[in-house]
Amino acid sequence: MGRLVMKFGGTSVADIDRIRNVARHVEREVKAGNHVAVVVSAMAGTTNQLIEWCRQAAAVHDAREYDAVVATGEQITAGLLAIVLQDMGIPARSWAGWQIPVETDGVHGSARMTNINGDGLIKRMEQGQVAVITGFQGIAPGGRVSTLGRGGSDTSAVAVAAAISAACDIYTDVDGVYTADPRIVSKAQKLDRISYEEMLEQASLGAKVLQTRSVELAMVYKVPLQVRSSFEPPDLPSQNKPDGTGPGTIVCDEEQIVEQHVVSGIAYSRDEAKVSIRHVKDKPGISAAIFGPLAENDISVDMIVQNVSSDGAFADITFTLARKDLRKAIEVLSAVKDKVGYSELAHSADVAKVSVVGIGMRSHAGVAARMFAALADKGINIQAITTSEIKVSVLIDEAYTELAVRALHQAYGLDKT
């Protein structure tokens, strides 16, 4: 019992029947004695229609007007859910971002929240009224409606939870966070708990369960976060326990995870491409000459490998980037060929990144070595390596992705018995 924020995405509120299903999830938590706020997305398809109208109106358009148009999607869902809840006898009201207010910066179209005043919400929630809140939006300085950038409604939910000191349940199409993608690894196991840091690595490594920004925010404000399924029967008794456990996966501080695994999951991303610049004269400032123009064109580079020739005069530089940026990167680098002075520009989109993630790595040696051995055992060649304190990522031929994920899942003892 306590304050609870429940977040439902676009497919969970795609029509009135599904909104009714959401309302039954809310009813269950209200009956369990929780003071509930619900954060909703636009009905699936609505946001795309609104964006398409903006695009038809003008290919390039004022982000403030785009926001005014696109923010209506969540306002519709919030009003409809409030109506359904009231019809079930549950006091409820809708809140637009500007009514709370959820204050953001002025970067329309990808705003960041700067402050949420939770007083109005708390007052009404303590009177027993469910707060139905529009996700994905707020109000910018000057009083215009703003929409959030990447992170969207998940981030709204976590931010509201932080503002009102609530726990936050994110309802999605899976019932939790797994040790690997269950579509690839049949023996993948659902985790009861995962640390914020691990979840953050997983999210940024391509696991699409939670949006990266929402996990960052939860970590900073210590919001107890749960990933759970919106397809579970809504009418069962609440499975959220006073000790903070629940039916899904809890994302929390590592101290709250009693039984630590060395590795908690295997992540992968096919959204990768590789660029190799061959026979570059190895002189000071050459890296800046290559990566400066890429950064100026908003192209983020991930892994970087540099091989210097035996005489030290030339280098081959290989790096990875998001697949969507490949074409632009080639254009940018072709334009600076003379300045950089390379002999050949090669690229490939047939690569994938596979990562092992685990907080236990900090105190266990040999995690990377076991990874390389497991991959070698299957004849998988490693093209690049990058590491952080709690993850090791390798770039491999895309065709080996599933094989690699399954081999690593087994090698770290994650297979379900």
Next chain:
Amino acid sequence: MGRLVMKFGGTSVADIDRIRNVARHVEREVKAGNHVAVVVSAMAGTTNQLIEWCRQAAAVHDAREYDAVVATGEQITAGLLAIVLQDMGIPARSWAGWQIPVETDGVHGSARMTNINGDGLIKRMEQGQVAVITGFQGIAPGGRVSTLGRGGSDTSAVAVAAAISAACDIYTDVDGVYTADPRIVSKAQKLDRISYEEMLEQASLGAKVLQTRSVELAMVYKVPLQVRSSFEPPDLPSQNKPDGTGPGTIVCDEEQIVEQHVVSGIAYSRDEAKVSIRHVKDKPGISAAIFGPLAENDISVDMIVQNVSSDGAFADITFTLARKDLRKAIEVLSAVKDKVGYSELAHSADVAKVSVVGIGMRSHAGVAARMFAALADKGINIQAITTSEIKVSVLIDEAYTELAVRALHQAYGLDKT
């Protein structure tokens, strides 16, 4: 040149191409040197979809949530029009009702505007920025979004015009106010000017050119109002003249109409029904016994005729009401049969009301007599009569509606030569 409010309804903004057409009308007035505010409705069909979703969510629903949902329609149009205008090089921004703010009372679903602060609008308009304003909505005490009742967006446009001391052009599917419905009377003439009072009578008598409440407001605040066509070519030079004339029909004070007609128009309404209560004992309080229960059930009564028997002991009472209220009125009156003590309750929906309207009537005798003679000449029986200072209405058999309107149009010399 000066401040101008331009209002466009749902069919004028039904898709992006039509919004572009609206933008060209705006561009013309901007180029003519006007400071322009545009008031828009929701795209045709949008409001109905939103209302249908509310209905599906719950048959009976909170008017505040209904307003939160339905008000999004105009917000979408306003943003899209601002984008199109900017794309044409015309500075513009959208304003939701709550941003201006347009303050209303708390009667959600049919709110009345209580105050509009025009300072922000005026400041931006004088900087050359077109204000694109959501019609049909405002903000209620307590900060919830409200939608207006009857009058809707026309009323919003007139109220904004009053707040910023502007003229107001209402764009619609006809090019002005006619002496009669041109679909019935081929010789009907477009009026250059009509007085507020006459327009008010026409609107309340069933002419659907302007909403009654908007005309009332224009009359009170002396807003120069013009009815004009959104289908005229938008790219012609502005035809609004500094002397206040324009291409449509100007609605204004009667003093501003130089050449007064005795009768300015013939109106009709088929939205009528007739109820006759026969052989009522004629005693004090009998009218209250009949009309009290009707009023309590929100049924408005229009014409009332009472015939007393030769001995004065009994009366027949006939009255008219809106056709949609007929069934309920019969139920209400059947329930009070014993109390009222009548012998028979008869009703008919096959009736129409035909009216002649003209400010000149005040100073001309014989207007009603000419009406009765013209109808008698065509063999049309008059079932009831009601008059005001500037109109005479008669109830007739519905089958004679067109014949009556044409006969009266000719009798008052309104036929185009």
